[in-house]
Amino acid sequence: MRVIGLETSCDETGVAVYDSGRGLLAHQLYSQIDLHEDYGGVVPELASRDHVRKTLPLVQQALREAGLSRHDIDGVAYTAGPGLVGALLVGVALGRALAWTLGVPAVAVHHMEGHLLAPMLEEDPPDFPFVALLVSGGHTQLVRVDGIGRYTLLGDTLDDAAGEAFDKTAKLLGLGYPGGPALARLAERGDPKRFHFPRPMINRPGLDFSFSGLKTFALTTLKAQNDDEQVHADIARAFEEAVAETLVIKCRRALGQTGLQRLVVAGGVSANRRLRQGLQAMAGDAGIKTYYPRLEFCTDNGAMIAYAGYQHLRSGQADPLSFGAWPRWPLTQPAPLQADTPSSR
Secondary structure, three states: OEEEEEEOOOOEEEEEEEEOOOEEEEEEEEEOHHHHHHHOOOOHHHHHHHHHHHHHHHHHHHHHHHOOOHHHOOEEEEEEEOOOHHHHHHHHHHHHHHHHHHOOOEEEEEHHHHHHHHHHHOOOOOOOOEEEEEEOOOOEEEEEEEEOOEEEEEEEEOOOOHHHHHHHHHHHOOOOOOHHHHHHHHHOOOOOOOOOOOOOOOOOOOOOEOOHHHHHHHHHHHHOOOOOHHHHHHHHHHHHHHHHHHHHHHHHHHHHHHOOOEEEEEOHHHHOHHHHHHHHHHHHHHOOEEEOOOHHHOOOOHHHHHHHHHHHHHOOOOOOOOOOOOOOOOOOOOOOOHHHOHHHO
16 A cells, blocks of 8 residues: 655645555655744744645655656545644645545544654564653653554643743744754753753652743743853753753653553654653663654654554545544544534534
8 A cells, every 4th residue: 555645734844655565665845944934933824825835746756756656646644633724724635635536545644643653664663552752842742552543641741842842942042943953952062060950840740741931940040140152051951951851750750650661752852862862861771662763754744644644544544525624633532523623614
């Protein structure tokens, strides 16, 4: 089975082709960073319009890269949520239209399920069950994964996600967009002993997260210091270490509570070097095996959507001609019925 996957949930347009026998055949990605840089963040209307311009040409490029025609495609997968509703609708409408034109089944994919399954594209994929840390700009979640579509939410963010906190703190420090990678680069020059930031919610029971207070702590620290580049670097270092250590502590706790020995880490923040170092040290001490997607698949991409879509299509799932986009869609729930959501009316 050959499945083409479309990802348009935010500011990256991704298209990929997955073959059940040969693996990933093609992967095309267009980033809108340059488009949104002047605004310091994603402008939803501009994101949607750029997806309109880029998605179909990327479909054509992906097919050429795979050496296929559109008639060789057996199924279509598209991200239907969560994300920016206008951006989502571009991929949803094109994906559903493409499937109808070709007479093949189509399936809506949950964006975070795509991230969760991205390590399955690697040479050494994890076996079920495992614990997954999904950590990105919009989500910070711990999930028990017992199989495709069998997800139990263990912990969630109560306010800012880790990636969102990175971006907001980067903005406080005068860094450009995207803020998370810029803050991580600045933190490399920081003194790890100068500031110590709190590790939020580690002394409370449970596996939930809260990162908004760290942003406030960074602002308070900044105001109390002379405003120079080294201060910024030291704050960035303390902030990054606080986030990374908090995530490591909660992962250790989740693995202990479930009794599982496998940890998947996915989403944009999973590329953070300090987080990976902390998790590797924790895993080595506890005999845990960790799995990551390759760096190019940590951020949004079509490959993870094509793979997740393939898994659902091979099980017989297919969506009707009616379609919708769901900017809020819990990972543990199936796709809402079209009539249940205002965004699909």
